[in-house]
Amino acid sequence: MKRRILPGFRLTLGYSVIYLTLIVLIPFVALTARAFNGTWAHVWGVVTSHRLIVSYQLSFGTALVASLINGVFGFITAWVLTRYRFPGRRVIDSLIDLPFALPTAVAGIALTALYAPNGWVGAPLAKLGIAVAFNRLGILIALVFIGFPFVVRTLQPVLAALTNDVEEAAALLGASRFQTFRRVIFPAALPALITGITLSFGRAVGEYGSVVFISGNIPFKTEITPLLIIAKLEQYDYQGAAGIGLVMLLASFLILAFVNAIQWWNTRRFNSSSL
Amino acid sequence: MSIRIDGLNKNFEDFTALKDVSLEVHTGKLVALLGPSGSGKTTLLRVIAGLEFADSGRVFFNDKDVTEHSAYERRAGFVFQHYALFQHLSVFDNIAFGLEVRPRATRPSKDEIRERVHCLLQLIQLEDLAKRFPSQLSGGQRQRVALARALAIEPHVLLLDEPFGALDAKVRKELRAWLRRFHNETHITSLFVTHDQEEAFEVADEVVILNHGSIQQIGAPKKIQTEPANAFVQDFLGLDFEI
Numbered sequence: 001m002k003r004r005i006l007p008g009f010r011l012t013l014g015y016s017v018i019y020l021t022l023i024v025l026i027p028f029v030a031l032t033a034r035a036f037n038g039t040w041a042h043v044w045g046v047v048t049s050h051r052l053i054v055s056y057q058l059s060f061g062t063a064l065v066a067s068l069i070n071g072v073f074g075f076i077t078a079w080v081l082t083r084y085r086f087p088g089r090r091v092i093d094s095l096i097d098l099p100f101a102l103p104t105a106v107a108g109i110a111l112t113a114l115y116a117p118n119g120w121v122g123a124p125l126a127k128l129g130i131a132v133a134f135n136r137l138g139i140l141i142a143l144v145f146i147g148f149p150f151v152v153r154t155l156q157p158v159l160a161a162l163t164n165d166v167e168e169a170a171a172l173l174g175a176s177r178f179q180t181f182r183r184v185i186f187p188a189a190l191p192a193l194i195t196g197i198t199l200s201f202g203r204a205v206g207e208y209g210s211v212v213f214i215s216g217n218i219p220f221k222t223e224i225t226p227l228l229i230i231a232k233l234e235q236y237d238y239q240g241a242a243g244i245g246l247v248m249l250l251a252s253f254l255i256l257a258f259v260n261a262i263q264w265w266n267t268r269r270f271n272s273s274s275l
Numbered sequence: 276m277s278i279r280i281d282g283l284n285k286n287f288e289d290f291t292a293l294k295d296v297s298l299e300v301h302t303g304k305l306v307a308l309l310g311p312s313g314s315g316k317t318t319l320l321r322v323i324a325g326l327e328f329a330d331s332g333r334v335f336f337n338d339k340d341v342t343e344h345s346a347y348e349r350r351a352g353f354v355f356q357h358y359a360l361f362q363h364l365s366v367f368d369n370i371a372f373g374l375e376v377r378p379r380a381t382r383p384s385k386d387e388i389r390e391r392v393h394c395l396l397q398l399i400q401l402e403d404l405a406k407r408f409p410s411q412l413s414g415g416q417r418q419r420v421a422l423a424r425a426l427a428i429e430p431h432v433l434l435l436d437e438p439f440g441a442l443d444a445k446v447r448k449e450l451r452a453w454l455r456r457f458h459n460e461t462h463i464t465s466l467f468v469t470h471d472q473e474e475a476f477e478v479a480d481e482v483v484i485l486n487h488g489s490i491q492q493i494g495a496p497k498k499i500q501t502e503p504a505n506a507f508v509q510d511f512l513g514l515d516f517e518i
Contacts, residue, residue: 165359168326169421173373173428174347183376187363 031249034242043243051220052228052244059225060251062136063204066143067151071197074151075189081152082159096153099146104209111142112213134216139224142210147200154196158189191266198259205252276337276431276464277302278323283332285318285488292318293329294488300432300481302337303462305455307475310485311511316468317436319485323466324434325349336431352430352463356437358417360409366420367405370395373428395423398457415446419453426463435467439474451478472512476500484508 035043046052081093099107115122115132122133132138162185170180208226215222225248232241278300285293292315300306308316321327323334325346333342341349361369368375370392374383383391396402399419409417418438425433438454439447455478458465469475475482476496484491484499484507492504503509 163357163359165355165357166361168346169353169355169359169424170361170372170376172324172326172346172351172353173376173424175372175376179376183372184361 028249031242031245034238035246037242038239043239046232046237046240047243047247051223052225052247054220055223055225055228056247056251058136058139058223059205059248062140062143062224063201063207066140066147066204067197067201069140069144070147070151070200071193074148074196074200075155075193077148078152078155078159082156096149098149100149104146104207105213107145108142108210108213111138111145111210115141115214133214134218134222136215136222138214138216139211139222142214143204143207146207146210147204150199150203151193151196154192154199155189158192159185162188191263194259194263194266198256202252202256205248278432278464278466279335279338280319280323281333281335283319283322283329283334285315285322285327285329291488293322293332296332296485296488296490298483298490298493300464300466302464304480305458305465305467305478306481306483307479308466308468308483308485309472309475310470310491312470313487314485315488316470316485318488320434320436320466320468323432324351324353326353350428350431352422352425352428352433354418354421354425354433354435354438356440358409358414358421358441360417360421360424362409364408365405366396366401366407366409366412367392369409369420370423370427372424391427392423395427398426399423413446414442415450418442418450430463433463433465435465437468437470439471440469447474454478484511486511 077096081089081096112133113119115125115138117123117126117131117133119133125132130137132141166184166188167180170184175183206226208224208230211224212227215224215227217223217227225244229241229244232238232244278298280296280298283293283296285291294315296315296319298319308319310316318327322329325341325344325348329342333340335341336349346353361372364372371388374388374391377383392405393402396405399422401416401419401423404412404416409420412420418441422435422438439450442450451474454467467479476499479496481493482496482499483493486507492499492508494502499508500512503512
């Protein structure tokens with residue numbers, strides 16, 4: 001084996017592997033084992049029931065839309081916070097982390113109070129005929145709320161690291177502000193943006209606390225998948241619950257693998273160090 | 276095209292970057308701005324390029340007042356010390372950038388662009404690396420790509436900000452000689468900033484020495500070395516004889 005300059009490789013790798021096994025891998029294995037520990041037909045019946053199919057569409061669909069919305073507005077927020085100096089910038093910057101820190105149930109109650117048909121925002125919207133709370137729109141708002149910091153926090157260091165040089169070079173070569181953004185700044189920030197959206201998506205798919213209050217949990221309409229896991233558990237149907245968990249796990253894994261493949265292709269395209 | 280600047284003053288808050296600087300660069304000359312760090316040489320170059328605006332004073336290109344013109348309207352080719360290449364674009368696309376962003380009416384066709392870029396690649400002797408990305412190039416290669424990119428828009432003047440500053444000594448020397456040959460062939464009016472006197476005296480037709488934002492001496496390399504104008508120049512060049 002080649003001698004390494006940095007000491008502690010085996011120690012840290014061994015530690016990481018054991019830690020990951022204990023914290024991440026074993027629970028996954030347990031989940032899988034639990035799902036297959038019984039009649040396969042029962043699990044299959046649960047995870048493919050109409051009620052579940054509707055909830056998959058709702059969970060993954062709203063998570064996707066919410067993370068894309070976060071991509072757009074998170075980009076703008078990260079942009080403002082890194083590029084400009086203005087009074088109150090630090091206050092706004094620390095507010096970003098609030099959804100991270102807030103217990104999700106608190107967020108759910110706050111949003112429900114706000115968007116309920118008699119709430120501050122819900123009442124005027126109700127007059128316009130727009131129902132937010134106890135509706136899919138409410139779920140979307142909750143998911144946007146909890147996923148927002150992921151996009152901002154992944155983009156900030158990347159936007160901060162972009163040098164003025166490159167923008168000046170583009171301007172000197174005749175690029176308009178918009179062309180500079182589209183051709184120079186945006187492509188440089190794209191990998192971080194994709195990462196941020198993915199993290200936001202991952203969080204949104206699994207989100208439970210903030211959603212169950214605002215969604216109203218109407219069967220076939222506003223039931224998210226994690227809620228149905230809890231419902232199965234309450235009925236002592238552990239196999240069914242584990243089965244649903246497994247489906248979510250596989251779906252999330254596939255999506256993450258897909259995004260990582262895009263990232264890998266994207267960085268390899270212009271960052272390989274082979275001379 | 277000649278460059279003339281007249282009475283430039285520039286302050287950054289409480290720091291005076293340029294103090295009543297007037298200078299003329301004749302058409303087809305290669306002129307070096309030489310001075311210690313903080314002497315205002317980079318600021319002067321950036322004001323000429325239109326990347327920075329002076330508090331007072333005027334900038335002329337060929338007797339045309341460009342003081343209020345934007346960087347692009349001045350059509351100055353600019354080369355940055357740290358290359359400022361577009362990392363996500365290939366060498367080819369970097370060089371083509373200035374042509375690709377033109378409005379449709381004045382944009383050359385795809386074939387014309389390709390031909391133009393290949394001419395420039397030939398000029399910088401990197402024809403084989405058109406498809407590479409900046410991160411796959413050495414420092415000297417990157418700076419040559421940056422130069423080709425600046426030349427693609429057929430600039431009226433060429434401004435180089437410490438172009439060899441980030442390179443190692445050997446590559447510096449090679450690129451320096453290459454720049455001199457390049458200038459002999461194209462005769463594009465060029466102004467380059469350096470803090471390295473050997474570089475300035477070896478490459479430039481004329482050297483401008485700056486200190487604390489004002490010009491200390493302008494002259495041919497030989498003349499400055501034999502007749503330093505004041506104690507600063509003498510000291511800065513390390514000349515050890517009395518005036």
